[in-house]
Amino acid sequence: MVSNKIQSGIAFAKPSHIKFDFIMTTYLLPKALKIVSIASTLFFSSPGPGYPGDQPVKTGNGAPAGKVNNIVLVHGAWADGSGWEGVYKILKAKGYHVTVVPNPNTSLAEDVRITRAVLAMQDGPVILVGHSYGGAIITEAGDTSNVAGLVYVAAFAPDAGESLAKLQQAAPPDPNSAFLPPNNGFLWLDKTKFHARFCADLPAGQAAFLADSQVPLGLASATTELTTAAWKTKKSWYIVAKNDLMIPPDAERMMAKRAGSVTTEIAASHAVYISHAIEVAAIIEKAATGVN
Numbered sequence: 001m002v003s004n005k006i007q008s009g010i011a012f013a014k015p016s017h018i019k020f021d022f023i024m025t026t027y028l029l030p031k032a033l034k035i036v037s038i039a040s041t042l043f044f045s046s047p048g049p050g051y052p053g054d055q056p057v058k059t060g061n062g063a064p065a066g067k068v069n070n071i072v073l074v075h076g077a078w079a080d081g082s083g084w085e086g087v088y089k090i091l092k093a094k095g096y097h098v099t100v101v102p103n104p105n106t107s108l109a110e111d112v113r114i115t116r117a118v119l120a121m122q123d124g125p126v127i128l129v130g131h132s133y134g135g136a137i138i139t140e141a142g143d144t145s146n147v148a149g150l151v152y153v154a155a156f157a158p159d160a161g162e163s164l165a166k167l168q169q170a171a172p173p174d175p176n177s178a179f180l181p182p183n184n185g186f187l188w189l190d191k192t193k194f195h196a197r198f199c200a201d202l203p204a205g206q207a208a209f210l211a212d213s214q215v216p217l218g219l220a221s222a223t224t225e226l227t228t229a230a231w232k233t234k235k236s237w238y239i240v241a242k243n244d245l246m247i248p249p250d251a252e253r254m255m256a257k258r259a260g261s262v263t264t265e266i267a268a269s270h271a272v273y274i275s276h277a278i279e280v281a282a283i284i285e286k287a288a289t290g291v292n
Contacts, residue, residue, distance in 0.1 A: 068148050068288045070122040071098045074115055076132025076155065077105055077217035078189050078198060079210065079271075083131070086277030091284065097122075101137075107220030108136060115141040122146055127288045130155050131273050132246065133217060142230030149291035150234050151284050153273045154241035157255040163225040186216035197245045199271035210271075231259035237287045238263045239272060239280060246270040262286075 071091055073084045081100040091098045101118050103111040115137055119126060125148040130138035135155025142150050178193035189197070194211035195204060202210070238256035242249050242265050249265075256263045264283055268276050 068125045068127055068291055069095070069097055070124055070126040070146075071096050071284060071288065072101060072115070072118055072122065072126050072128050073098065074101045074103060074111075074128070074130040074134035074137050075215075076130070076134040077187075077221070078194075078214040079132070080213065080215050083210075083271070083274050087273060087281045087284065090277060090281040094285065096285075096288065103134070103137060105133065105215050105221060106218040108140065108224040108226075109220070111137045111221065112141045116144065119144055119146060125291075127151060127284060127291065129153065129284055132156070132270065133221060136221075136226065139230050140226050140228060142234055143228045147230065147234060149287045150231055150236040151287050152236060152238040152256070152259070152261065153280055154239060154244050154247060154252060154268075154270055156247070157231055157236075157238070157259050157261075158226050158229065159258070160226050160229045163223055182219060185219050187219065187222070188216045189214060197270075199269050199274065200243070200245070201269045201275040202271055229259075231261070235287075235291050236261040237283055239283055240265040241270055241272040242267045244268075244270045244272075 073081070073087065075081050075083055081102055084100050088098050088100060099118055099122070101115050103114055105111060115128075119128070119141065124146065126146050127149050128138045128142050128147050129151040130136075131153040132155050135152045135157050138150055138152075139156075139158055141147075176193070176197070178189040178197040180188045180190055189211070191208075191211040191214075194214070195202070195207035199207050199210060236259050238252070238259065238261035240249055240252045240256065240263060241247075244252065247270065253263070264279075266272050266276050266279055273280050
């Protein structure tokens with residue numbers, strides 16, 4: 001989870017240039033940046049050479065040897081790991097070892113840290129999958145020795161040095177935006193607009209539950225710059241949600257092209273990983289069998 005502006009307040013003037021506007025007011029953003037700058041210094045430093053699973057891949061195409069049987073799923077903003085249940089069950093039934101990362105979405109640093117911890121628990125190579133904001137997480141965490149490939153599901157695929165705040169550009173707010181003003185360091189979606197903007201192809205009752213159980217996005221997730229882009233060294237796949245109202249489909253196509261991803265388009269909302277679990281699982285399986 002179309003106009004030139006992302007419904008959630010992230011602006012794209014052209015498909016070839018991603019611009020982010022989280023509709024922060026001019027007096028909130030400077031304070032947020034100052035706070036997060038301190039937090040980033042404290043918490044986003046490298047875990048060090050002893051941190052398990054944090055060594056960059058040295059091989060030519062970034063794929064470690066061996067059969068890829070491990071799938072690690074990372075959820076995005078305004079969602080939790082339960083959204084992966086359909087994909088999880090399909091892949092488990094086919095014999096894959098599947099793990100869902102319980103990332104808190106409090107900051108990119110913490111979300112990457114817990115993702116790396118999960119990667120370190122895997123026995124053998126891994127296909128790392130991210131939805132929405134989860135794409136930023138796998139882009140940063142994916143540069144580890146056991147990650148064989150990346151799958152982006154209607155997701156952000158930033159480059160090193162990019163952050164939402166750094167790319168943020170002033171733009172008139174979308175009158176249909178579901179974004180609420182920042183509250184105590186978090187960004188929430190308006191529950192009354194959640195169904196239409198985030199998951200229009202899901203039943204109303206399911207959408208209501210997702211709205212009431214949404215996991216907000218911490219401002220630190222929007223202001224921390226990535227230090228690496230794993231898609232530069234790892235083979236990747238990208239699923240474009242053609243009816244996405246959270247990230248413009250053209251922006252998704254641009255990011256997929258920039259990453260050199262094998263791209264598939266599905267006529268679905270931002271919540272494509274829920275509404276089209278069979279198709280999404282099939283792409284993940286293609287990655288698992290085709291990465292080498």
